[in-house]
Amino acid sequence: MKPDYQSKLRIHLLFWIFYYILEAYLEFYWSRYRFPDFTWQLRLWNTLILELGYLLVKIPLAYSLLYVYEKVSVKGIFKYLFYIFIIIVAVLGHRFLTHFIIYPYIYGVEETLDGKENSGFINGYVFFNSFMDLIFMVGLIFGVEITRQKNILKNQISQLKSEKLDQELTMLKAQINPHFLFNTLNNIYGMALKKADETPDVILQLSKVMRYNIYEAAEKTISIEKDLENIKDFVQIQKIRYHHLIVNLKENIDNPSQEISPLILIQFIENAFKHGVSESLGNSFINIKIELKKGILTYYVENSKEEKAHEYSTKIGFKNIRRQLELLYPKHHLTVKNKDDRYIVQLIIDFNDTSNA
Incomplete structure (x- = not known):
């Protein structure tokens, strides 16, 4: 049995139970x-x-009208004629049950108007009462079913949006991983040609980073401790490549198990190497500070840059990062300062804020 059908069956069963109790109470009172x-x-x-007898009329009426509403493709006046025909048949069935069965066999009396004259099978007053009783029920069951369908549609739309966001995030991450891999392999190739002693170490560090990118980064979230370890491996690769580079990395993490989206933080460092250090002349530096205190992450990256750096490529990189942050942490605070000799980036994420969950 499909989940949607199970949900519909459960909701409709509860509806008829509560409706039966309501009608029985009102009938008993009067x-x-x-x-x-x-x-x-x-x-x-x-x-x-x-009231059980009336359900024999009301339930077929309710689902006949719902079937015409949902399944019958006829439109316009013909569909309304279907509705009218079904309601007329139901009203006649209601009157037959009331006049010929309920009063003589259950109450043991004749159906009368105000306790005086016989009401007759078809009478304007009792006919109207039967009609209103049935229409009241029809309004309730249609309200329940339409509300149920709207909730299903709302959940489907929400699921589609979530899937779309997941696909977009996956695509954005995919734009980063190959770039890093190709650049590093190109540098390893250059080191191998020079028979540099550091080549095996770079390959080992690269394998750890790529293992993280392939397996760990596939998860929606990961502990900040593992993410920080990947950052350190990445930085180590770059330090082997750039001997003149000065890297200061300070960390203060009070909850290493705090979950975070993988590959978010490293992008700022990768951007620093790509558009800052690699273009700088002389001594280059990167200062990194990562602090997590009481669920609030403060992330700071400062790097040297050449006075006439390529701004266009830098903006492309930040556009990618900003989009991911918008999807994952809508209420984050990102500050980017572009000074003459350095870039400064500060990111603040409050993991206590449920909108960032």
Whole structure:
């Protein structure tokens, strides 16, 4: 049985139970005025039996109208004629049940108007009462079903949006990983040609970083401790490549198990190497500070840069990062300062804020 059908069956079953209780209560309440000589036990028994009998008319009516509403493709006046025909048949069935079965066989009396004259099978007043009783039920069941369908549609739209965001995040991450891999492999190739002693160490560090990118980064979240370890491996690769580079990395983490989206933080450092250090002449530096205190992450990256750096490529990199942050942490605070001799980036994420969850 499909989950949607199970949900529909459960909701409709609860509806009929509560509707039956409501109608039985109202009928029992008014029966003391119509049949004052009956004991309350007899009135209660009669009420329970007759309301079950009315369900034999109301349930087919409800689902006949729902079927026409949902399945019948005829439009315009013909569809309304279907509705009218079904309601007329139901009203006649309601009257037949009331006049020929409920009153003579359950109440043991003749159906009358105000306790005087026989009401007859078809009478304007009782016919209208039957019609209103049925329409009241139809309004309730349609309200329940339409509300249920709207909730399903809302959940489907929410799921589609979530899937779309996941796909977009996956695509954004994919834009980063190959770039780093190709650049590092190109540098390893250059080191191998020079037979540099550091080549095996760079390959080992690269394997750790790529293992993280392939397996760990596939998860929606990961502990900040593992993410920080990946950052350190990445920095170590770059330090082997750039001997003149000065890197200061300070960390203060009070909760190493704090979950964070993988590959978010490292992008700022990668951007610093790509558009700052690699273009700088002379001594280059990167200062990194990562602090997590009481669920609030403060991340600071400062790097040297050449006075006439390529601003266009830098903006492209930040556009990618900003989009990911918007999707993952809508209420983050990102500050980027572009000074003459350095870039300064500060990111603040409050993990206590449920909107960033």
